Amino acid sequence: MPVNTSAYRSWGRYPDAPPADAIPVRWRDNLPALDRPDTTMLPYGYGRSYGDSCLNEGGTLLDTRPLNRFLAFDDVAGVLRCEAGVSLAEILAVIVPRGWFLPVSPGTKFVSVAGAIANDIHGKNHHDAGTFGCHVTQFELVRSDGTRRICSPDTDADLFRATIGGLGLTGLITWAEFRLKPIANAYIAEELIRFESLDEFLALTAESDADYEYTVSWADCLGAGAGIVRGQFMRGNHDTFKARAAYPPKTGGSVRFPLDIPGSLINRKTVRAFNTLYYWRQLPKRIVRVVPYGPFFYPLDAILEWNRGYGPQGFFQYQLVVPLTDRNAAIKEVFRRIRAAGEGSPVVVLKTFGTRQSPGLMSFPAPGITLAMDFANHGAKTLDLLESLDAVCRDAGGRVYPAKDARMSAASFQAYFPQWREFAAYVDPHFSSSFWRRVTANAGEGAA
């Protein structure tokens, strides 16, 4: 069947690495053959991974979006079971009115459940709840040999661990079950605090982590002086006022980014202007308010296809985590290099990860400070900068997030994830991705 394979992009729209074929997976009991000798398989959901971890150039993508059915919802115990392609947006629409919430929310609700597992996503509550994988009770994994494995911490536990954060490489997840968290209503009590320096950010983090379920910061690394960064610290908890449950927040209200523009809207001047405006939108030092969960968790979802703002050449997202140290020299050096290069993005996210361990073998989050930012694709100049950030990250014993990567070297990947050889034993022999081929390209050299 002819399928428009050029429609299968990643969120960063870089690289352009179309599959040779894409197969919609419609029914769990009627799967396509996964062991074809002429191609490799990779599950694909909503394409929200930024780089090439969701791409399989010249191979086959298994489009799981038609697997979008709920299977069971125990709304007493708070356990939901659904098919792989159900989006978090659909889950929220069903569970929030019944007093439940996602255990972990990423920055967009337009991701699939299987994608949330494959990337072991994290959110503003990592310091408290860990990753999404910490809340998964079981899932079905179909391997290319036709076996159907029910993976949980107790059954096929090794495959369970390998698949959480396993980038879709261990087989096809067809359904998953996970625990929800109870809420009183659909609102978040949030507090916004302006900070002028990295030290102030770290002090706010230390002060907030115990009492606030959600913390995250927007940071501006171009406009700050000696303080390294300035920005806005956001912390919040689910509102507990039961009577407010009677007022469901209005849904919808999104606009679509209207066009593909030549060049890019995001350059040094616009970023600086945006950051200054964003910084000064908050005149008082501190704002306390109650807001619907949507704008708190998913502010960018209000602009559908915002990634088109970077133009046809696409953009890079870069997220690293480095351990917290006395002087935090590594994160300061990262900021210094970004500023020196004159590159930067309107969305710079800063957060500290907690110590809760994910079951995922290849899970990205680790205790420390994490920084995520966009970079318009200016070719070699941007790639050189990111490579120089990798050098800092490697030296600091940090990691870069594969779900957001399109360019890290095999040597970097293998330094960040020394357990990758152990993981490779669980990769399905008929599954692969552009990312996986790239970061294991020199596997024979034993870079690990």
Next chain:
Amino acid sequence: MSTVLIVGATSAIAHETAKIYAKAGASLFLVARDADKLATVAADLRVRGAIRTETYALDLADIAAHPAMLRATTDAYGTLDAALIAYGTLGDQAACEASVDETVREWTTNATSVIALLTLLANQFAAQKRGTIAVIGSVAGDRGRKSNYVYGAAKGAVEIFLSGLRGRLLASGVAVVTIKPGFVDTPMTAGVPKNFLFAKPEAVARDIHAAMETGKDTIYTPGFWRWIMRIIRAVPEPIFKKLSI
């Protein structure tokens, strides 16, 4: 809360429409050929809020089995507030041209069996003197095109049948709704390259639900198809027969 019969419930458009009813807390009676797929769809609709779901596996081409299915709806729910007939096959036109059996099979599924089921449903709804019968037709039924006239003729036949039925049931207070979707991005059109004319099944389902709730006579969905089809119907036959559409 309402009770709704959905025939062809595992189709993408029917499932999306059923989700809207489920969210409103309806009780659903779901009919389709494949029992496993039906069970999956039913479980989904229960999670989404359906008070109750009943499933009934049936090959709709088996006309003799229709009465037993309708009796089962009565046994389960007493009366029905609405029925949506949403099954059909987008056959291979070339295969139909080459084979009488293929043409008759297409016709039986898309026309004869639908008309048979409507005959029984009409009497059931006439007797209860209320409710809505909705049928998913197609813009293909508006005019015979050389690229899919077997499918189009079957959909057109059903539309003419519905037009008459609407008049007959008017006095009984029963609404008869003809739904004419344009191109919809569903498994049925999986082999067709998509363009801007293709609508999402969710959007089509919203239109169907709204038309059923308000008892509209005929709707096109998305609505712009009304204007496209008005133009297509207006082309004089000597010209139309030469068009490659």
